[in-house]
Structures are given as C-alpha cells and as structure tokens.
Amino acid sequence: MKTTRLILAGAVLAASTALASAQDGGQLNIYNWGNYTSPEMIEKFEQETGIEVTVTDYDSNDTALTRIRAGGHGFDIVVPSNNYVPIWVEAGLLQELDPEEIPNMANIAERWRDVPWDPNRTHTVPWQWGTTGVIVNTSVYDGDINTSAIFLDPPDELKGKINVIPEMTDVMNLTVNYVGGEACTDDRDVLRQARDKLVAAKQHWIALDYGTVDAYAAGDIAAGVYWNGASMRARLANEDLAYGYPKEGYPVWMDSAAILTDAQNPENAKKFLNFILEPENAAMISEFARYANGVEGSDEFMPEDMKTAPEIVLPAEYEEAAYFSVTCPADVQQLYTQIWTELLR
Amino acid sequence: MSAVELAPHGAETDKPKTRRGDIAWRWWLVAPALVVLILAASGPLLIVLVYSFLEPGNFGGVIWNFSTDGWFQVFFSRDIFDDTVGPATAHLDIFRRSITLALYTTVITAVLGFPTAWFIATRAPDVRPIWLFLVTIPFWTNLVIRTFAIQEVIRNEGLINTVLRSLGLISAPIQMLYTDFAILLGMAYVFLPLMVLPLYASMEKLDFKLLEAGYDLYASRLRVLWHIVLPLVKPGFIAGSILVFIPAIGAYVTPRILGGGRNLMLGNLIELQFGQGRNWPLGSALALTLLVIVVVALLFYIRSTSQPEGQRHG
Numbered sequence: 001m002k003t004t005r006l007i008l009a010g011a012v013l014a015a016s017t018a019l020a021s022a023q024d025g026g027q028l029n030i031y032n033w034g035n036y037t038s039p040e041m042i043e044k045f046e047q048e049t050g051i052e053v054t055v056t057d058y059d060s061n062d063t064a065l066t067r068i069r070a071g072g073h074g075f076d077i078v079v080p081s082n083n084y085v086p087i088w089v090e091a092g093l094l095q096e097l098d099p100e101e102i103p104n105m106a107n108i109a110e111r112w113r114d115v116p117w118d119p120n121r122t123h124t125v126p127w128q129w130g131t132t133g134v135i136v137n138t139s140v141y142d143g144d145i146n147t148s149a150i151f152l153d154p155p156d157e158l159k160g161k162i163n164v165i166p167e168m169t170d171v172m173n174l175t176v177n178y179v180g181g182e183a184c185t186d187d188r189d190v191l192r193q194a195r196d197k198l199v200a201a202k203q204h205w206i207a208l209d210y211g212t213v214d215a216y217a218a219g220d221i222a223a224g225v226y227w228n229g230a231s232m233r234a235r236l237a238n239e240d241l242a243y244g245y246p247k248e249g250y251p252v253w254m255d256s257a258a259i260l261t262d263a264q265n266p267e268n269a270k271k272f273l274n275f276i277l278e279p280e281n282a283a284m285i286s287e288f289a290r291y292a293n294g295v296e297g298s299d300e301f302m303p304e305d306m307k308t309a310p311e312i313v314l315p316a317e318y319e320e321a322a323y324f325s326v327t328c329p330a331d332v333q334q335l336y337t338q339i340w341t342e343l344l345r
Numbered sequence: 346m347s348a349v350e351l352a353p354h355g356a357e358t359d360k361p362k363t364r365r366g367d368i369a370w371r372w373w374l375v376a377p378a379l380v381v382l383i384l385a386a387s388g389p390l391l392i393v394l395v396y397s398f399l400e401p402g403n404f405g406g407v408i409w410n411f412s413t414d415g416w417f418q419v420f421f422s423r424d425i426f427d428d429t430v431g432p433a434t435a436h437l438d439i440f441r442r443s444i445t446l447a448l449y450t451t452v453i454t455a456v457l458g459f460p461t462a463w464f465i466a467t468r469a470p471d472v473r474p475i476w477l478f479l480v481t482i483p484f485w486t487n488l489v490i491r492t493f494a495i496q497e498v499i500r501n502e503g504l505i506n507t508v509l510r511s512l513g514l515i516s517a518p519i520q521m522l523y524t525d526f527a528i529l530l531g532m533a534y535v536f537l538p539l540m541v542l543p544l545y546a547s548m549e550k551l552d553f554k555l556l557e558a559g560y561d562l563y564a565s566r567l568r569v570l571w572h573i574v575l576p577l578v579k580p581g582f583i584a585g586s587i588l589v590f591i592p593a594i595g596a597y598v599t600p601r602i603l604g605g606g607r608n609l610m611l612g613n614l615i616e617l618q619f620g621q622g623r624n625w626p627l628g629s630a631l632a633l634t635l636l637v638i639v640v641v642a643l644l645f646y647i648r649s650t651s652q653p654e655g656q657r658h659g
Contacts, residue, residue: 062405062621066406084404168622188426209605209606329403337618339425340617341435341436344609345435
C-alpha cells in the first residue's frame with residue numbers, strides 16, 4: 001500500500017516536472033503567411049525544445065509590414081518575401097544574425113547564401129522559394145508552353161479559357177520581359193508595348209482570379225499565370241496540367257525567416273531559425289507548402305513526388321531566364337498602377 | 346463631478362432648476378456614447394482626410410508633406426506616354442460601373458423583395474416569425490463562404506451545368522461564372538434580406554381594411570396596389586433601398602469572386618492603392634469620394650421621395 005502510494009507520488013512528481021520543463025522553454029510567436037507553416041514541424045520543435053509556439057497568419061507583405069511598423073505586435077519571427085526584405089532591413093525592423101549562434105546557417109545551399117536582397121545572409125535565412133510562370137492543360141493545347149505567349153498571344157485553343165493571377169507586379173514584369181524589357185523598367189517605349197500587349201490580350205482572359213487549383217483540375221480553366229507550387233497541386237489532381245517556364249523571363253521569389261528587432265523571445269527565435277535549417281525539418285515545411293526550401297541535404301527527406309516534380313526542380317535549360325523579383329521604385333510602381341487601372345477599367 | 350451632484354439636488358427644488366439640472370445630467374449620461382461616436386466614427390475618417398492630403402511613402406504609408414496629388418489623381422491623369430493631362434476616364438468608368446451595379450442591385454432586390462415581404466406579411470401572425478427566420482438564415486454564414494457556394498453552383502462543372510447536361514438539355518456547359526449575370530445574381534442574393542426586412546416591417550403595420558375599402562369602391566387590383574399599398578409601404582422601400590444601395594456601391598468580395606476580377610469596382614480600385622499600388626493618399630481620396638457619392642445620392646433620394654408629402658402640406 002505504502003509503496004504504491006510512493007510510486008504514485010513519484011509518478012505525479014515526474015509528470016509535473018516534465019510539465020514544468022515543457023513550460024520552462026517559454027514562448028515563441030511566429031508571424032507568417034497563411035497555410036504556410038507545417039503543423040508537424042511546429043509540433044516537433046515544441047517537443048524538442050519545450051517552447052510553446054503560436055503562429056499568426058498574414059495574407060500579404062504589405063499587411064505584415066504595416067502591422068509590425070505600428071508596433072506592439074508581440075511577434076518574434078516574420079517571413080517576408082525577397083523583394084520586401086530590403087525594406088524591412090532599411091527600416092531597422094530585423095535583427096542581425098550571428099552564424100555562431102545559428103550554426104545551421106552552414107546548411108544554406110550555395111546559391112541561396114549570398115543573395116542580392118540580403119548580401120551574405122546577415123538578416124534572414126531561407127524558408128521556401130518558388131517561381132511565377134504559366135500553367136497549361138496539355139489536353140487542350142499541346143504546343144510550346146515555356147513562353148508568356150500562353151497568356152499574352154494565346155493560341156486559338158486557349159482563347160477565352162485563360163486565368164491571370166491579379167498580382168500586378170508579377171504580371172506587369174512578365175509582360176515587360178515578353179516585349180523585351182527589364183523588370184521594373186521606366187522605359188516608356190517598353191511600357192507602351194507592354195500596355196498594348198496586355199490590352200489586346202485581355203479579351204482572351206476569362207478571369208483575373210487567385211484560388212483556382214480546383215478550376216484547373218476540373219477543366220473550367222485551361223491555362224494561366226500561376227505559381228509553381230500551386231501548379232503542382234493542380235497537376236496532382238489532373239495529370240494533363242503542366243507548368244511552363246517563360247523563356248522571355250520569369251520572376252523567382254524566396255520567402256525568408258528573420259527575427260524582429262523588438263522580439264520578446266529572441267533566444268527562442270534563434271533556436272527556431274537553427275531548427276528550420278536542419279535538412280529534415282526544412283523538408284517537413286516543403287512537404288506541407290509544396291515549395292523548395294534552399295537547405296542543402298533536405299532532398300533526401302523530401303516526399304518522393306516532390307523530388308522529381310518538374311514544377312519544383314527548375315530545369316537547367318530554363319534557369320537562365322529566371323531572375324529574382326525586386327521591389328520596383330515608387331515612380332515605376334505608379335506607372336505600373338496606372339497601366340493596370342487602364343487595363344481593368 | 347459637479348453636474349452629477351447637481352442633479353439630485355436640483356430635483357428637490359423648484360421646476361426651472363430641475364430642468365437645468367436634468368439637462369446637465371443628460372449630457373453626462375450621453376457622454377460615453379458621444380465619445381465613442383467621435384472616436385470611432387469621426388476619428389478614422391479624419392485620419393483618412395489627412396492622409397489624402399499627404400505624399401505617398403516609398404513602400405506604402407505616407408510622408409508628412411502637404412500635397413494635393415492624391416485628389417488630383419482621382420479626377421485627372423497625366424498620360425504616361427505623351428504627358429498630357431486629361432480627365433481620369435479610367436476612374437470615371439470604374440465609378441460609373443459601381444454606381445450602375447448598385448442601382449441594378451437595388452431595383453432587382455426591390456422587385457424580388459416586394460412579393461416576398463407581402464407573402465410573409467399576409468400569413469397568419471403565428472407563422473410569420475418562421476418565415477422571417479428563414480429570410481435571416483443566410484446571415485448566419487460568412488459572406489465569402491456564401492459567395493464561394495454560389496460559385497460552386499454556377500461554375501462550368503458546377504451543380505446547374507451538371508444537372509442540365511445529365512438531363513440532355515445542353516451539350517456544352519453554359520458560361521455563367523465570371524459574367525455580369527454572376528455578379529448580379531450574387532449581389533441580389535446577398536442583399537435581398539436587407540430589402541425584405543424593412544418592407545415587411547412597413548407591411549406589417551398596413552391596415553388591410555383600406556384595401557377592402559378600395560375594392561368596395563370598385564378599384565381594380567392594380568389601382569389598389571398603386572394608390573393604396575405602394576404609398577403606404579413607401580417608407581419600407583426607402584429604408585430598404587438605402588440599406589441595399591450603400592453597401593452595394595462599395596461591394597468588393599462578390600464582384601471579385603463571381604465576376605472574375607476582369608473589371609475593377611470602386612472597392613477593388615481603393616484596395617489596389619493601399620496594397621500593390623502603394624499610393625495611400627490616392628486611396629484615401631478615392632475612399633472619401635465614394636463617401637461623398639453615397640451622401641449625395643442619399644440626400645437626393647430622400648429629398649425626391651419626400652416631395653409629395655411636402656406638396657400636400659403646402
């Protein structure tokens with residue numbers, strides 16, 4: 001009797017200390033894009049470190065930036081896109097990272113180490129990256145799909161069945177590339193050609209809409225401008241769908257994780273960045289979000305269907321046309337907005 | 346504090362003082378409401394007004410320099426190719442589209458709402474709450490979800506097309522999604538309850554003996570409707586039209602999801618300036634322009650509908 005009681009007391013004690021140690025880890029507040037953070041990965045992090053994680057969603061770079069700038073947010077980690085990272089750094093919103101404290105920064109793949117938006121990775125580490133290209137239902141059109149002509153000079157089979165994502169900067173830049181200009185150009189001749197091209201092409205578009213994985217899979221829409229990860233999800237539902245890399249030029253984006261200057265739990269945030277740079281954990285994020293991650297050695301932990309996916313593994317022959325999306329200067333952005341408004345009037 | 350003490354004291358003395366004390370006491374009672382109104386309604390509007398007269402920041406936000414560019418850009422545009430200044434026809438097109446859509450929506454909901462409200466008002470009193478309850482059920486679900494539900498029904502591989510095809514009535518799907526028809530369908534569905542409820546409220550008070558009197562005097566059904574029913578339920582029409590027209594003019598989700606976003610509405614245009622366009626002053630000026638349109642439309646509407654009454658008095 002006495003022993004049982006003792007054992008019971010011991011068990012309770014052990015349980016309570018285990019509980020205490022679980023809470024001892026403190027907290028971590030992550031502010032990330034919606035539907036982008038693998039719950040399994042977070043669970044694993046919580047179990048390993050005893051840190052309690054809260055994830056809050058945002059839907060655009062502008063939303064995140066506005067909220068953090070306003071202050072009093074209580075977040076530790078944020079995941080801005082490459083074209084916004086310089087804005088965050090310039091505004092002094094991100095902490096400088098010390099590779100000594102985050103040893104796994106050594107795992108960052110070579111091509112993602114010294115990047116134009118964050119030279120030498122002083123403020124951010126890779127989260128996920130992808131491309132903006134075109135998607136085509138090959139049972140409707142079986143010609144060359146690696147071109148922006150798919151939505152700008154569409155073949156007859158695709159006319160009236162095209163959807164374009166309403167991402168002004170991406171669509172404008174794809175068009176500027178198509179008529180032979182550089183992204184974020186302020187060259188009026190190029191812009192005039194781009195506008196004429198867009199205005200002429202619009203009659204062949206059925207919509208400018210976002211969430212259309214189902215519509216592509218069901219065949220409601222036969223082609224369009226789309227992201228690679230979403231295209232892969234659509235292809236898994238309908239194998240006729242293929243993703244094209246426009247040879248005239250297409251933007252590559254990367255979302256990178258960073259620690260906020262006024263983070264409440266900076267130590268836990270460093271632990272988290274180190275954790276996501278572990279190949280196995282990076283692969284967990286990719287498995288959830290369906291994008292590549294930029295961590296060396298994560299391939300072997302990736303799900304089988306992603307290792308060979310033509311949407312995820314950028315073919316060498318189309319690598320040349322890729323460029324990092326950049327934030328256009330304010331005056332160019334105004335020109336873009338004016339053309340965009342003209343297009344959608 | 347003194348006013349609070351004054352009130353019970355004043356109550357014991359003679360009447361004029363009581364009144365004065367009462368008034369002070371009332372001011373104290375309404376103070377919380379006034380504060381909320383000033384802070385919650387005027388405060389944000391004031392910020393929008395101030396922002397519309399500033400310069401846009403490089404990456405969203407504003408720079409605190411006075412500028413009228415935002416307002417200028419609402420009505421005029423500098424052609425980016427030949428630098429000539431002309432009226433901002435793109436904006437005017439978008440304004441006109443939004444106003445037209447709101448008017449159509451108001452008319453459609455009025456035409457559909459009148460018989461619906463009449464049906465409910467003419468049921469036995471104990472079953473009316475059940476019908477009203479049915480009308481309000483859509484409000485239980487989020488607007489975005491209801492809109493996506495409509496999308497499921499009318500898309501090419503959706504409910505209607507699948508049924509029509511399996512019945513052999515059509516061979517190729519009818520394109521309904523991403524058309525003006527889809528936008529109107531969605532708007533009418535979303536706003537119909539806002540028309541039915543005020544119409545019902547005015548019909549419930551309707552004295553049906555007046556209708557009988559009309560019939561006794563050999564009035565046709567149409568005459569009874571036109572000369573007795575419609576004038577009596579006019580307040581319901583006015584309230585319903587206001588409730589439908591104002592949110593419809595700024596409608597944003599429904600045109601975007603069902604219309605496919607090929608053409609901007611006012612709401613989308615404003616959003617563009619605060620998001621990807623990064624021009625907050627222009628966005629603020631556009632938002633205030635929308636506000637002015639709504640207020641002017643409201644004043645015009647109320648004045649024109651209340652005129653017959655004024656003539657009667659004169």
